[in-house]
Amino acid sequence: MFESQSKIKTTPLPVDLSHWPILYKDILVKGDINSSVAVCTLWTERKVVEQLIKNPKLYCVIGNLYSGQGVNAIIRNVLANPRIRTIILWGAELSLSGHALLQFMKEGVDSKRKIKNGRGEIEVEISNEAIALFRKSVEVIDFRGKTAKELITKLKQIKQKPPFAAKAQIFPPSEPKVQVLPSEQVGFRVEGKTVAQTWLKVLNEIYKYGRYKHTRYAQQNQLREVLNMVAVVSDEDMSEPYFPAYLPFSKEELIAYLPEMTSARKIPGTAYNYGHRMMEHFGVNQIDKIKELLKKRPDSKKMIALTTDVELDWSHSDTGDTPCLVMILGSVQDHKFFLTAHFRSQDMVHGWPRNAFGLRKLQEEIAQSGGYKLGKLTLITHSAHMYSDDFKMVEEILSDFYEQELGFTPAVHFTFDPKGNVVIEIDQKAKLINVTLYEPDGGPAIKSWQGKKALELVWKISDWGYISMADHAMYIGTELQRAQYCLQHNLPYHQDPAPNTADL
Structure with missing residues (x-):
């Protein structure tokens, strides 16, 4: 099942590090390449940590760890440079990625190669012997919650250690086989009652239709992307959010995340926070302005909050992170407050569900301030993507939960079309199908239509866009075909399968 050691390329020490790191080379911050110490900053911006430490002689490399799956990249980079003996974990813990690394070091992996009591799965290309060597030879120091001053002091105190191996190890890349299906390429739309259900539909679209694209933020420098994904959440109740176990974070993490969207709180070291950008960064609390406008002129089309600082963000376009959320827009219809959020880019696996919950909470707070019910939440994402590190996990989640979450049964396989319901009847005397x-x-x-053939009615209905849902359209097509058969053979017709035509 696992790759044998014979497939691992080895290089005698002194290792040629001119091409190291082997993963994320373009984004990791390099210091003294001969140092035995690395700094893992979790969600804190690595450039900020570089500026705090100041002395590049104190470390070999600085990098982030956004998810448990990223532990694979750490293992691969360290085994390719066995000089690294110590990793200091310091920074903002927003997804239990640091916890995953610590659990990996403490307890290892189970029979399915999942990190015990943590998130993430070690790739099969990394041998069991290599996992054991890493855990035995590398020390991970948990410095989460410590100050920057304490971090610098610790870096100065750590003694340099000799390499833990005489040879570097480079493993075959993890290459999930995923086929890209043809599609319209832009303008995808999904809708669900809850954030979780909608998220599964989003993943399904990208997994099927996402085009491959280069990125600096995945092991194989690869992601899959669809353009202009419109995802609608209709009924999520944030007082009791639907939170199934397959979501890629815990409920406690969600509770900790919500203030990132609903308050001006800014975590030190992070490049930006959405709430801070909308409420404090520009010297105007844009959310309060929306609430005021909602009370004064609820029909206004000016309920907008922006996050983009043009001068600041363009100056960081090549060197740091800029807000993925560009703006939010509010509107009132039918005494409901609707919210639309525009994103330039989103990690749809880990980022989208957090953002959706946070935006729904913000929408709820704004709506309540004006005494309005909640309308639908819409997230429009220009670059809707998933990273190659997550392809396998997404495949497993869809396989295990997608059909289950749709809620269909063999007896009831039906969704309501917001554009209307269709009733089909036949007139045997006039030899017409009435819709x-x-x-x-x-x-x-x-609206009503008449015709003698199913196909002419299909064209009348579909050409003018009277039906919005694919499953509804296919259902109508099958019923029209049955109606035509009954009309031609002088049989009674009843919409939905009847005993005499159930197999047609």
């Missing part, structure tokens, strides 16, 4: 479109909530008829 009537009714309002979706059981209201009156709004």
Whole structure:
């Protein structure tokens, strides 16, 4: 099952480090390449830590760890440079990625190569012997919660150690086999009642249709991307959010994250926080302004909050992180407050569900301030992507939970079309098929058609966009075909399968 040691390339020490790090070379901060100490900054911006430490002789490399799956990259880079003997864990812990690394060092992996009592899975290309060697030879020091001054003092105190191996190890890359299906390429749309259900539909779209693209932020410098993903959450209740176990973070992490969107709190060392950008960064609390406008002129189209600082963010375009969330827009219809968020880019595996929950909470607070019910939440993402490190996890989540979350059964496989319900009847005397479109909530008829053939009615309905959902359109097509058969063979027709035509 696992790769044998014979497939590992070895290089005698002194190792040629001219091409090291082997992963994330373009984004890791390098110091003294001969140092035995590395600094893992979790979610704190690595450039900020570089500026805090000041002396590059105190470390070999500085890098982030955003998820448990990133432990693989740490193992690969360290085994390719066995000079590294100590990793200091310091920075903002926002996704339990630091916890995953510590659990890996403490307890290792289970029979399925998942980190015990932590998140993440060690790739099969990394041998069991290599895992054991890493855990035995490298010390991870937990400095989360310590000050920058304490970090610098610790770096000065650490004694340099000799390499733990005489040879470097470079393992075959992890290469999930994922086929890209043809698609419209832009303008994808999904909708779900909850954040979790909508997230699964988002992942399904990208997993099927995402185009491969180069990135600095994945082991194989690869991601899959669709452009202009529109994801709609209709009914999430933040007083009791639906939180299934398959989400890639805990409920406690979500509770800790929500203030990032709903308050001006700024975590030291992070490049930006959405709430801070919208409420304090520009000297104007834009969320308070929206609340004021909601009370004074609820029909206004000026309910907007921006996060982009043009001068600052463009100056960081090559050297740091800039806000993924660009702006939010609010509107009132039918005495409900709707919120739309525009993102330039999103990690749809780890970032999107957190952002969606946070935005739903912000939407709730704004709506309550004006006495409005919650309308739908819409997230529009220009670059909706998933990194290659997560391909396998996404495949497993979709396989295990996607159909289950749709909520269909063999007896009931139906979704409500917001554009209306269709009733089909036949007139044997006139030899016509009659189709009537009714309002979706059981209201009156709004449109009707007549025809002798199923196909001519399909064109009349579809060409003018009277149906919005693919499953509804396919259902109508099958029913029209049944109606035509009954009309041609003088059989009674009843919409939905009847005993005499159930197999048609």
